[in-house]
Amino acid sequence: MRILGADCIIATLGSFHKHLRSLVLRLFGPENLRLVMLHDVQRIAHASLLSWLHQPRIELKQATSSMIFSVTAKRLISYDESSSSEGKLWMQFNAFLQGLLAFPLYIPGTAFYRCMQGRKNVMKILRKLLDERKKAAHRGSIDFLDLLIDDLKEKKHLMNENFALDLLFLLLFAGFETTSSGITAALRFLSDDPKALQELTEEHDNIRERRDDPDSEITWEEYKSMKFTSHVIHEALRLGNIAPVMFRKVIEDVHIKGYTIPKGSKIMINPSSAHLNPTIYKDPNEFNPWRWKDRAEPVGGASKEFMAFGGGLRLCVGADFAKMQIAIFLHCLVTKYRWKAIKGGTMVLSPGLQFPDGFHIQLLPKA
Ligand code: HEM
Numbered sequence: 001m002r003i004l005g006a007d008c009i010i011a012t013l014g015s016f017h018k019h020l021r022s023l024v025l026r027l028f029g030p031e032n033l034r035l036v037m038l039h040d041v042q043r044i045a046h047a048s049l050l051s052w053l054h055q056p057r058i059e060l061k062q063a064t065s066s067m068i069f070s071v072t073a074k075r076l077i078s079y080d081e082s083s084s085s086e087g088k089l090w091m092q093f094n095a096f097l098q099g100l101l102a103f104p105l106y107i108p109g110t111a112f113y114r115c116m117q118g119r120k121n122v123m124k125i126l127r128k129l130l131d132e133r134k135k136a137a138h139r140g141s142i143d144f145l146d147l148l149i150d151d152l153k154e155k156k157h158l159m160n161e162n163f164a165l166d167l168l169f170l171l172l173f174a175g176f177e178t179t180s181s182g183i184t185a186a187l188r189f190l191s192d193d194p195k196a197l198q199e200l201t202e203e204h205d206n207i208r209e210r211r212d213d214p215d216s217e218i219t220w221e222e223y224k225s226m227k228f229t230s231h232v233i234h235e236a237l238r239l240g241n242i243a244p245v246m247f248r249k250v251i252e253d254v255h256i257k258g259y260t261i262p263k264g265s266k267i268m269i270n271p272s273s274a275h276l277n278p279t280i281y282k283d284p285n286e287f288n289p290w291r292w293k294d295r296a297e298p299v300g301g302a303s304k305e306f307m308a309f310g311g312g313l314r315l316c317v318g319a320d321f322a323k324m325q326i327a328i329f330l331h332c333l334v335t336k337y338r339w340k341a342i343k344g345g346t347m348v349l350s351p352g353l354q355f356p357d358g359f360h361i362q363l364l365p366k367a
Contacts (some may be wrong), residue, residue, distance in 0.1 A: 003100065003115060004173075005166035010314070016158045020167060021317055023151060027075060027144050028321040034220045037075070041325050042218055044071050045332040052363045057342045059358040060187060064180040066090060068325060072175035076144045076168060077129055092121050093173060101351055119169070126165050144168070171318075178242050179322045181353050183329055185240035186232055188359055189287040191341050196232065196289050201334040203228045208335050218331060229327045231292035237308035239287060241272040244352040246310055271307035272349075280305050338364050 001011050009020045026032065048067040052058045069090035073079035079089060099115025106113055133145055148164040151157070190197045207222050208214045246269040254261040261267065276284040281291065301319040302311035309316035316322070333339075344357035 002104065003096075003119065004170055005119075005162070007160075007162040008166040008170050010170070012158075012163075017313070019157050019159075020163070023147060024167070024171065024317045026147060028318050030320060033320060033324055037071070037321060038220060038223065038324065038328070039217065040071050040074065041328045042332060045329045049332055049337060049363065053337070053365065055363075057360045057362050059344075059360050061180055061184045061355055061358060064183045064329070065176050067329075068179050068183075069172070069176040071325070073172060074143075076171055076175075077126070078141070078143045078145070089122070089125065089172075090176060092118060092125070093177070094118065096122065096173070097177060122169060122172070123165060126168050130161065130165060144171070174316075174318060175321075178318075179325050181240060181242045182233070182237055182322060182326050184355060184359055185242075185347065185353060186236040186326060186330070187339070187361070188345055188347060188355075189236055189239070190232070191339075191345070193287055196287070197334075199228050199289075200232055200330065204331045204335050207331070218328060223324065223327060226327050226331070228289065229330055230297065230323070231289040232330070233323055233326050234292050234297060234306065234308075235287055235289040238275045238281070238306065239285070239349075240308075240347075240353045241275055241349060242308065242353050243310065244272065244350065245270055246307075246314075269307070274305055274307060334366075336366055338366050340364060 001008065004010060009017065009024075012020060028037070044067055048063065052063060070079075073089065095114040096118030097115075099111035099113070099118070102111035102115060104112050106116060129145065130149075134149060139146070145168065148159075148167070151159050152161065152164060190200065203226060207218075207225065248267045248269065250261050250263055250265040250267060253263050274280060278284050298306045301309045301323075302315050304311075309319040309322075339361040341359070342362050343360040344355060345359045346355065346357055348354045348356055
């Protein structure tokens with residue numbers, strides 16, 4: 001909570017928590033995904049891929065982070081990197097990210113200290129933006145910050161400026177860090193699996209061929225038809241365990257399998273104990289997207305066997321958005337380009353998915 005803010009959505013309970021979720025879902029819920037985000041995501045994916053084409057190498061995690069940050073920050077705070085006086089806002093998150101899983105020693109020089117400084121810098125920018133926006137005359141287009149300001153004016157809930165700023169911070173961070181890891185992991189697995197890559201490419205080429213104009217925009221129906229892509233995404237997220245742990249506080253004694261977890265305990269849930277369990281997933285360390293053909297994909301994004309997006313009341317509110325971004329990116333990639341792994345690509349899976357030497361690729365036009 002020190003890292004994400006004491007007023008962060010993850011620390012809220014009950015009806016206020018529900019209210020915050022419903023606000024976020026106005027942006028990342030199915031209706032807005034279909035009508036607004038689908039278009040935004042493909043426009044930025046196409047532009048990013050085209051710009052990578054002329055570069056000798058691309059570090060994928062960083063490049064996709066920047067791409068995803070543009071999509072999210074545009075709708076959250078109308079952020080446009082090219083016209084921003086603050087420099088690359090997403091770069092300001094870097095120090096923050098470095099110390100995310102560090103020992104919490106707040107002394108200059110430690111990773112945790114840098115992390116907290118990174119947070120301070122981003123919060124300063126967000127605070128300035130909020131103050132400016134409150135004074136601004138009516139604007140033409142509406143973003144998530146405007147929704148939050150309207151909500152603040154209504155004063156119906158516990159909402160205050162600190163909650164609003166912490167929510168913006170979390171959404172900016174959660175949006176790009178996790179999804180870019182998902183894309184990088186998917187491409188890393190596909191690089192070693194030509195059969196899966198071929199089936200994926202065929203799925204997307206078929207979608208393109210069925211259109212009157214092959215270059216027209218991806219429709220919602222097309223997106224929903226991407227079955228093998230969805231298997232690839234689930235498999236990459238199962239193995240990647242991007243959110244390595246989740247925390248819960250026990251509010252009443254829990255009796256389970258002959259044990260009692262006493263009230264007041266704090267629990268750390270480790271999703272990989274399900275994701276890598278050989279009785280649930282045969283040969284669990286193998287990348288095998290076909291395994292999802294025979295098993296129901298988790299309804300609503302989660303089950304006891306698949307917890308990449310958590311579950312229950314705190315199920316990730318960005319799950320559908322993240323899956324859509326990965327699928328659309330893959331579509332834009334495999335229909336027009338191919339890639340060559342150049343350097344790095346070593347994946348460290350614990351304590352959280354990391355690519356210590358990055359994953360450098362060269363993007364080439366499709367043969
Ligand atoms: C592959 C991408 C993603 C993964 C693996 C992921 C994973 C998770 C997990 C495991 C949780 C539950 C944490 C818990 O139960 O304690 C969570 C919650 C959350 N996620 Fe995501 N996430 C992803 C993408 C996103 C995106 C794109 C957004 C929004 C832009 C987002 C926003 C949130 C928020 C706001 C919560 C807190 C929900 C609550 O407390 O009610 N996530 N995410």
